[in-house]
Amino acid sequence: MRSRGERSIVVTALKAAVPYIRMFKRKVFVIKVGGEVFADPEMTHRIVEQIGILHEVGIRVVLVHGGGPQSTELAGALGIPSRFVDGRRVTDAATLEVSTMALNGLVNTRILAACRDLSLPAVGMSGVDAGLIQANRRPPVTSGSGDGESVDYGYVGDILKVDSAVLSGQLDAGFLPVISPLSADASGVLLNINADTVAAALAASLSAEKLIIATGAAGILEDRADPASLVSYMDLAGLARLRADGALADGMAPKAAAIEMAIEGGVHRVHVISHHLADSLLLEVFTNEGTGTLVVRDIESLSAAEQATEGGQ
Numbered sequence: 001m002r003s004r005g006e007r008s009i010v011v012t013a014l015k016a017a018v019p020y021i022r023m024f025k026r027k028v029f030v031i032k033v034g035g036e037v038f039a040d041p042e043m044t045h046r047i048v049e050q051i052g053i054l055h056e057v058g059i060r061v062v063l064v065h066g067g068g069p070q071s072t073e074l075a076g077a078l079g080i081p082s083r084f085v086d087g088r089r090v091t092d093a094a095t096l097e098v099s100t101m102a103l104n105g106l107v108n109t110r111i112l113a114a115c116r117d118l119s120l121p122a123v124g125m126s127g128v129d130a131g132l133i134q135a136n137r138r139p140p141v142t143s144g145s146g147d148g149e150s151v152d153y154g155y156v157g158d159i160l161k162v163d164s165a166v167l168s169g170q171l172d173a174g175f176l177p178v179i180s181p182l183s184a185d186a187s188g189v190l191l192n193i194n195a196d197t198v199a200a201a202l203a204a205s206l207s208a209e210k211l212i213i214a215t216g217a218a219g220i221l222e223d224r225a226d227p228a229s230l231v232s233y234m235d236l237a238g239l240a241r242l243r244a245d246g247a248l249a250d251g252m253a254p255k256a257a258a259i260e261m262a263i264e265g266g267v268h269r270v271h272v273i274s275h276h277l278a279d280s281l282l283l284e285v286f287t288n289e290g291t292g293t294l295v296v297r298d299i300e301s302l303s304a305a306e307q308a309t310e311g312g313q
Contacts, residue, residue, distance in 0.1 A: 020285060020286045028171065028208040029061050029208060030062045030199050031063050031064070032199035033063065033066070034216065035067040037214070045117070051120075062206065064195055065103075065108065066195035067195075068089065071102040080098060088254055099182065103182055108124045108126070122177075122178050124180070126179065127180070127193065133201070135184070138156045138157060155191055156194075157191030159201045162204075164205040194258070196254050196258035197261065200267075210271060211259075215273075219232075219273060219292030219293030233294040233302060234295055235297060236295070236298075272293045273293075280292070
């Protein structure tokens with residue numbers, strides 16, 4: 001039995017959450033979680049449990065997952081080397097087969113199993129299903145390293161169009177879509193797309209209230225080597241400055257591009273939080289302080305109260 005003090009804390013927390021529940025009920029949140037979370041059963045349970053709470057209070061959640069670690073591990077077991085350029089995986093024919101097995105098979109199914117354990121009505125999908133994501137194979141591009149090298153990413157897709165009606169139908173029926181970032185071109189050739197990019201495109205197409213990116217970092221850092229340099233809130237101009245300063249290299253580079261895509265597409269708030277911090281998703285949604293980095297189009301759009309907090313809302 002809880003003590004009177006413990007019961008008081010629970011009641012106080014519920015009262016504090018009510019304004020946010022009222023504000024976000026029936027709104028769409030797109031949440032992207034990296035594949036490293038789903039390599040660990042306990043971490044999988046924790047993040048799915050938090051997403052389940054959002055679903056239960058009436059927030060319409062779309063979960064987009066990665067699967068990089070699983071793809072790399074499976075490729076290694078099969079003797080297939082993994083290559084990355086500018087934080088993005090180069091996908092040849094063999095690597096595409098591996099990514100398909102890891103993303104649509106292992107990771108997506110594992111998440112659905114965790115959802116079933118928590119009685120969540122989840123539906124597994126990929127960008128191939130019902131033409132959700134229409135893409136073209138990316139042509140060779142110049143590397144961002146500055147050496148002028150031309151890079152062919154192989155079977156990697158650039159998004160042409162998102163059919164948001166496919167997801168809206170699932171959300172209207174009360175389901176929680178769990179999306180693998182694989183897609184295909186008009187001829188049915190499978191294409192691998194960065195999960196952050198997919199999440200941003202879905203968030204824009206659904207006019208989502210928020211895009212939340214859960215990653216291994218605490219948020220966006222001024223100095224990649226200093227965890228204490230966390231930026232609580234910033235705008236697109238600040239993001240561009242960090243890119244110019246070299247603070248957005250490696251895995252943060254595609255995340256920054258996805259953040260810009262989402263905001264330019266009409267998503268007003270993008271949050272970057274750490275999946276390592278206990279209950280970080282709930283803290284970001286149901287408290288004004290937040291836990292990671294909030295990115296908006298223009299700092300002037302934030303209220304004085306938001307700018308006074310550590311993380312904004």
